[in-house]
Amino acid sequence: MSMLTGLMSCDIGIDLGTANILIYVRGEGIVVNEPSIVSVESKTRHVLAVGHEAKEMVGRTPGEIVTVRPLREGVIADFEVTEEMLRTLLRRVIKNRFLVRPRIVVGVPSGITEVEKRAVRLSAERVNAREVYLVGEPMAGAIGVGINVHEPVGSMIIDIGGGTSEIAVIALSGIVNGATSIRIGGDKLDDAIVQYLKKNYNILIGERTAEEIKKEIGSACKLDEELETQIKGRDLVAAIPRTITVSSVEIRDALAEPLNAITEAVMLSLERTPPEVAADILDRGIILTGGGALLRGLDRRLRDETNLPVHVAEDPLTCVVRGTGKILENIAAYRKVLF
Template sequence: MIADIGIDLGTSSILVYVRGKGVIIKEPSLVAFDKDSNTVKAIGEEARQLLARTAGNVVPMRPLLHGTISDYSVTEKVLKYFVQKAMGKRMLKKPFMSICIPSQVTEVEKKAVEEAAYAAGARSISLVEEPVAAAIGAGIDISKPAGSMVVDIGGGTTDIAVISLGGTVASKSLRVAGDDFDEAIIHYIKKEHHMLIGDKTAEHIKIHAGAVYPLIEEEVIEIRGRSLDTGLPKQVSVSSREIEGALHEVTEELIQSVVGVLEKTPPELCADILERGILLTGGGALLRGLEELIQERTGVNTIVADDPMKVVAIGTGRYEEVIGGRRQPR
């Protein structure tokens, strides 16, 4: 049975794919939690808007941290919310559901995802490894006996895998990803410019001046924050060259992991990868210069997938249609 719904349960965003409709939901993986009443006040985009205008007892919470469930009961509510939003509150029957997971999660973590999904109303479940889902979503025929390499850079985890005959041959799940890019920028601005900035400003810098490989023309933007010296508002200029240096340590760990997976790959599949190239997916793949840097360090042609933020959700929803999965009945 082909999945009715596929869910990319990410650290930063949750995307939902519905059979016949495509990706219909993309919202923050965020919960507004009331500490006084110990209740969930809002989920997803509603939570983001509520938290922007509420302080004190209502605090932000992420149901997943680095690709693993941080709070089971909250994750159950999040899944139920998005399933009902995608399928309608008056579901005539429970949906067949596929959910993507990092490539090296433990059996305990898999069980937690399954239990949360069943509690959210799933009829049966397939768990799909993120790199496999990314490859399917990008249009790669993974059923063939040829090697394909995918690097999926999400918000909390980076999954690197070589795929052949529908499964992973060599892989690594790295707890270094898009959120770490933001944290590195925040640390750099604090250290070099003596200024405090928030997550939103760090993401703005990453998008508009972020680069991990020298740009043809250096870019400079103005940012605002709070001075560490005076406590007053402050404005400074930040260049793409500065951010390249700020992100060096994080990107170096990512590059070394890519190289490590290639070193564990059988020679025949390495030859396939040299011919096919390395595919980058996930929101982190949009960081400028990353494909050039990986290509320079590995000697393998590297490309970013079309619409890289959606390919995992698409592949998760289409997994059984393409290859068939090990469904978890109940």
């Protein structure tokens, strides 16, 4: 019977990120990769669109529609909308796929509260999950990267997402000395660009434009060839649209404060690492995951500050969900890392 169940059911892994939500189906791979954004009717809170479709609406909605990022700062700011988002995407996945109720592994921020855990669990149960397991994002990321988390050898993972950056040293299926989670991630970098342009150019841009600038010319340390881009925004004095040109040097200046905060958190976490484990990290280096790892020169910057080897994971945006996928392959072997 259990063999039969294995044949007919498909298990699901979810990365419930503050910026992106990814869903993995065992045997198939990643089937959903969408921004964690929902557009709702302001009066009724009725959900109109989820994911890419909702992201297109950001900053362009008429008064009666608002776009919400329900997981904004790494905590579930809006339970109902989070649940609706999860349910909409899961329904899309489950439709015509499963004969038996699926098992679900969800990667969640390590700073999640008990109440939030219960909310995530309930949402998954409401889409008819048979069993629901939660795993901390840095742990799932480490597993996704291919680290043997059961070994008695320590590895440091830094996951830089939209709302938070999480730093964890993993060994023996656990997190050594507790994970550090700060509410500074890609969103704060975007905000810093908005503020910089307002202050220095009197020009107002939206957060989507700021994110595009960050990806296009953002950096964490000096580049061999500095870059430039044109920016369209609204002039705050003349109140009309205007185009300006900014350089990667200026954007780096804009990003200095949040990047310093991330670096400081890494240094603090290293200070708290027991000496034996510190020696492991010296051998193996630090691994960067999450979309923020793609910022130009961030690895070099951290290498310079820590004097440790720093590697950007392959495909950093999908490490966590791939980790949940690996857990699904053998839940019994990963019991210890699951909440």
